[in-house]
Amino acid sequence: MEGFASLSIDAVRVVAADTRSVAVESSLQQTTDLNRFLAGVERSAFRIAEMAVRDRDDALDIVQGAMLRLARSYGARPSEEWKPLFYRILYNGIRDSQRRRKVRSRLFGFFPGQRQDDDGDVDDPLDRVADAGPDPSQRVIAGEAMQRLEAAVAALPARQQEAFALRCLEGLDVADTATAMGCSEGSVKTHYFRALQTLRERLGEVW
Amino acid sequence: MEEQDDRLEQTRRRAREVFDASVESLDARTRSRLSRSRHEAVEAANRAGASGWRTWVPVAAVAATVIVAVAIWRTPERGVSPVAVAASGDTALDAVEMLADGEGLDLVENDLEFYEWLDVTGLDSAGSAG
Numbered sequence: 375m376e377g378f379a380s381l382s383i384d385a386v387r388v389v390a391a392d393t394r395s396v397a398v399e400s401s402l403q404q405t406t407d408l409n410r411f412l413a414g415v416e417r418s419a420f421r422i423a424e425m426a427v428r429d430r431d432d433a434l435d436i437v438q439g440a441m442l443r444l445a446r447s448y449g450a451r452p453s454e455e456w457k458p459l460f461y462r463i464l465y466n467g468i469r470d471s472q473r474r475r476k477v478r479s480r481l482f483g484f485f486p487g488q489r490q491d492d493d494g495d496v497d498d499p500l501d502r503v504a505d506a507g508p509d510p511s512q513r514v515i516a517g518e519a520m521q522r523l524e525a526a527v528a529a530l531p532a533r534q535q536e537a538f539a540l541r542c543l544e545g546l547d548v549a550d551t552a553t554a555m556g557c558s559e560g561s562v563k564t565h566y567f568r569a570l571q572t573l574r575e576r577l578g579e580v581w
Numbered sequence: 582m583e584e585q586d587d588r589l590e591q592t593r594r595r596a597r598e599v600f601d602a603s604v605e606s607l608d609a610r611t612r613s614r615l616s617r618s619r620h621e622a623v624e625a626a627n628r629a630g631a632s633g634w635r636t637w638v639p640v641a642a643v644a645a646t647v648i649v650a651v652a653i654w655r656t657p658e659r660g661v662s663p664v665a666v667a668a669s670g671d672t673a674l675d676a677v678e679m680l681a682d683g684e685g686l687d688l689v690e691n692d693l694e695f696y697e698w699l700d701v702t703g704l705d706s707a708g709s710a711g
Contacts, residue, residue, distance in 0.1 A: 401627070404626070405623055405626060405627055408622075408623055408626055409619065409623045412619045412622060412623070413619060416615040416616075416618070416619055417604045417607055417612070417615060418600070418604050420607070420611065420615060421600065421603055421604050421607075430611070434611070434614050434615070434618070437615065437618060438618035438621070438622075441618050441619055441621075441622035442618075442621065442622045442625055444622070445622040445623060445625045445626035445629070446625050446626065446629050449625075449626035449629060450629075517603070517606075519599040519602075520599050520600070520602070520603040523596055523599050523600065538596075542593050542596055542597055542600075543596065543597060543600045545597075567589075570589045570592055570593060571589065573592055573596065574588055574589055574592040577592065577595075577596075578588065578592065581591075581592070581595050
């Protein structure tokens with residue numbers, strides 16, 4: 375009886391060790407997938423956030439927060455669910471940032487002597503490094519077109535901005551956009567269509 | 582209607598081109614900061630995942646061990662009816678349990694009187710049961 379019991383305990387130990395190694399392998403795969411996913415969306419997510427809040431540092435903070443939140447709360451979910459979840463978190467961060475900015479601007483309205491952008495940022499040596507990006511003249515042209523696009527998008531109602539950014543710029547399908555925006559697919563189609571119409575009216579002549 | 586669709590499609594395509602170009606032209610500082618943020622997020626996911634299996638694997642192992650142990654001790658011996666065992670106080674089964682016990686084994690090896698005692702007890706038990 376005792377021998378049988380110790381044999382059974384050994385069997386349980388083997389099963390536990392196997393389960394643990396399977397869990398570790400699965401976790402490593404999930405980590406690789408998550409890294410690949412985030413690398414694929416981080417830059418466009420930053421641009422979308424920057425367009426919405428019109429501030430580089432705030433946009434970086436928003437993207438960082440969204441990445442961390444996705445990793446901690448939804449990292450174990452199937453990877454096909456990540457994109458709409460990530461953008462939902464991102465837009466929650468954008469809205470929070472916009473609310474904070476409103477409060478801050480009201481608060482600093484009472485103290486006109488204070489600087490609003492005095493956030494104590496440390497000088498980053500990368501600021502002084504020459505950029506190995508595209509040709510400067512091309513960048514100027516692209517930059518001007520982007521500025522016009524940003525201004526036109528900023529003038530849209532908030533929900534139209536979201537629908538346009540997710541559908542057109544990020545390339546999400548209607549279902550994922552609806553999940554990210556927390557609304558119906560019909561609403562997504564309506565917001566997106568109106569956004570495109572308005573942008574066409576505002577940018578059509580220039581483009 | 583078709584003309585309007587074409588114009589909207591043209592706007593969509595142009596907006597996407599401009600946006601993609603702006604993403605490609607991100608400066609080094611921003612790209613670096615985004616990479617750092619990504620690595621922090623992935624590490625956070627690793628920590629969350631590791632703490633997950635470190636918690637549930639030992640718990641599952643202990644639970645499985647307890648279930649197996651209970652199943653072993655609660656399962657009646659094959660071929661012997663539990664009712665008959667309870668009614669007769671089966672001597673042979675008692676002897677097997679004693680032998681399985683470490684103390685019982687020492688008794689068998691070291692004390693010949695034990696055999697006599699076992700013999701008498703066995704007869705008595707058989708007599709009282711019958």
